[in-house]
Amino acid sequence: MTEGIAQLVARNRQDLERALSTITSELLKEKGYLCFVDVFMKLGYLSKSDYENWRFKRVSPLERVLHVNLSRIHFIMKTVRRNSFNGHLEAIRKQLLAKE
Numbered sequence: 001m002t003e004g005i006a007q008l009v010a011r012n013r014q015d016l017e018r019a020l021s022t023i024t025s026e027l028l029k030e031k032g033y034l035c036f037v038d039v040f041m042k043l044g045y046l047s048k049s050d051y052e053n054w055r056f057k058r059v060s061p062l063e064r065v066l067h068v069n070l071s072r073i074h075f076i077m078k079t080v081r082r083n084s085f086n087g088h089l090e091a092i093r094k095q096l097l098a099k100e
Contacts, residue, residue, distance in 0.1 A: 016072075016076070016079070024080060037062075040066060040068075040076070046062075046065065053065065
């Protein structure tokens, strides 16, 4: 199902908003939380290998490996945040501490 969504999102912002609604619902059911990296992967804008390269600090920043322009990245993040706020989802920020 996600493959068809990736083709759809290139058209316009309304189509992208609909696709984001579907994708975020799927992710919430599947994982119980939302993460922007997962959203970009579901949209087809971030490959698994590029994600791994970023995750292991072989690539910095993440925007370099996203297959979409900064304007669209901003729109996606803004839309997901707005929909999360409207859906009364709670923002949780995890802080990872390195073990010494």
